[in-house]
Amino acid sequence: xxxxxxxxxxxxxxxxxxxxxxxxxxxxxxxxxxxxxxxxxxxxxxxxxxxxxxxxxxxxxxxxxxxxxxxxxxxxxxxxxxxxxxxxxxxxxxxxxxxxxxxxxxxxxxxxxxxxxxxxxxxxxxxxxxxxxxxxxxxxxxxxxxxxxxxxxxxxxxxxxxxxxxxxxxxxxxx
Amino acid sequence: xxxxxxxxxxxxxxxxxxxxxxxxxxxxxxxxxxxxxxxxxxxxxxxxxxxxxxxxxxxxxxxxxxxxxxxxxxxxxxxxxxxxxxxxxxxxxxxxxxxxxxxxxxxxxxxxxxxxxxxxxxxxxxxxxxxxxxxxxxxxxxxxxxxxxxxxxxxxxxxxxxxxxxxxxxxxxxxxxxxxxxxxxxxxxxxxxxxxxxxxxxxxxxxxxxxxxxxxxxxxxxxxxxxxxxxxxxxxxx
Numbered sequence: 001x002x003x004x005x006x007x008x009x010x011x012x013x014x015x016x017x018x019x020x021x022x023x024x025x026x027x028x029x030x031x032x033x034x035x036x037x038x039x040x041x042x043x044x045x046x047x048x049x050x051x052x053x054x055x056x057x058x059x060x061x062x063x064x065x066x067x068x069x070x071x072x073x074x075x076x077x078x079x080x081x082x083x084x085x086x087x088x089x090x091x092x093x094x095x096x097x098x099x100x101x102x103x104x105x106x107x108x109x110x111x112x113x114x115x116x117x118x119x120x121x122x123x124x125x126x127x128x129x130x131x132x133x134x135x136x137x138x139x140x141x142x143x144x145x146x147x148x149x150x151x152x153x154x155x156x157x158x159x160x161x162x163x164x165x166x167x168x169x170x171x172x173x174x175x
Numbered sequence: 176x177x178x179x180x181x182x183x184x185x186x187x188x189x190x191x192x193x194x195x196x197x198x199x200x201x202x203x204x205x206x207x208x209x210x211x212x213x214x215x216x217x218x219x220x221x222x223x224x225x226x227x228x229x230x231x232x233x234x235x236x237x238x239x240x241x242x243x244x245x246x247x248x249x250x251x252x253x254x255x256x257x258x259x260x261x262x263x264x265x266x267x268x269x270x271x272x273x274x275x276x277x278x279x280x281x282x283x284x285x286x287x288x289x290x291x292x293x294x295x296x297x298x299x300x301x302x303x304x305x306x307x308x309x310x311x312x313x314x315x316x317x318x319x320x321x322x323x324x325x326x327x328x329x330x331x332x333x334x335x336x337x338x339x340x341x342x343x344x345x346x347x348x349x350x351x352x353x354x355x356x357x358x359x360x361x362x363x364x365x366x367x368x369x370x371x372x373x374x375x376x377x378x379x380x381x382x383x384x385x386x387x388x389x390x391x392x393x394x395x396x397x398x399x400x401x402x403x404x405x406x407x408x409x410x411x412x413x
Binding site: 113114115117121124125127128129131132148149150151153160162164168171172175 | 376384385388389394396397398402406408409
């Protein structure tokens with residue numbers, strides 16, 4: 001039931017963004033907002049608290065994204081928050097990203113790095129992932145300081161882990 | 176009753192025989208006419224107190240015998256003829272009545288008594304046999320009861336022994352199991368303690384390593400890590 005609702009919302013957002021012709025931009029902005037939402041407990045609590053009126057929660061979104069994201073992105077996020085589906089927003093955005101990649105005949109590749117990547121690094125990494133997986137990968141970069149160093153890339157079910165944290169875990173398991 | 180009557184009759188006959196029978200030599204019939212001179216002498220002698228033996232002697236002398244013949248001792252074995260005759264008559268009379276009445280009754284009585292004794296003996300014998308049979312039966316039952324009691328006692332003893340052995344075996348098994356469980360628990364606790372200690376040491380070591388790594392991961396190292404990763408992915412073609 002939740003999956004059907006998530007899929008429905010994702011399809012709605014996808015349709016709107018594609019209709020506006022801003023699918024790529026909206027997809028990137030929504031993806032970054034999703035990462036921010038998952039990394040901030042305060043923001044998540046503020047947007048999912050049923051005690052707070054929906055209009056207030058929408059105002060929080062507009063204050064947060066106003067001027068930093070496209071109007072379409074702000075409107076779509078505000079719509080989801082207004083309907084009380086803030087808790088499912090990351091899953092909706094993930095579905096949206098997948099649908100965008102599928103529409104472009106690509107597959108979403110989530111890349112987590114301890115430090116931000118330069119565009120050159122992103123391009124080379126995209127090319128390397130395309131050759132490694134045999135697919136056209138739509139790379140989405142997420143900064144995750146908990147990795148300590150290195151990068152983790154996941155394309156579908158394939159995970160290529162080069163993080164310092166994983167190596168330390170392996171060392172701990174070996175000991 | 177018949178026996179008493181028979182005995183009474185025999186007694187009367189004997190009394191009649193010996194009570195009223197007189198010696199033939201002394202029997203005289205009074206009123207007989209002419210007596211011989213010998214008889215006169217004899218009669219006179221008897222009047223004068225002569226005994227019968229004297230009278231017989233007078234007859235012997237009259238017949239030509241001598242005094243020695245008069246003094247001949249009577250035969251102790253063979254009595255006088257008249258005595259023999261009368262004795263025989265009386266004997267046969269008594270014998271007749273005894274044979275006719277007495278002997279059958281006596282015989283019948285004796286037979287009845289014999290039969291009764293025989294039947295009593297047979298009954299006693301039968302009872303004795305029955306008693307012996309009962310006694311033998313009781314003895315057999317007593318022996319059976321004793322044997323059964325002995326068997327029950329023995330069975331009880333064997334059961335007690337078996338129970339004791341089972342209890343001992345179970346106790347030993349339980350002790351062994353408890354001992355092995357205790358050893359296992361100790362080993363497990365030891366292993367857990369070692370694992371916990373190892374985990375703690377590892378945690379501390381990794382934590383220290385993380386701190387060291389974090390301190391040494393400057394931007395240049397981070398960039399180098401990213402470059403190494405990109406080169407690694409590029410090298411691993413599908």
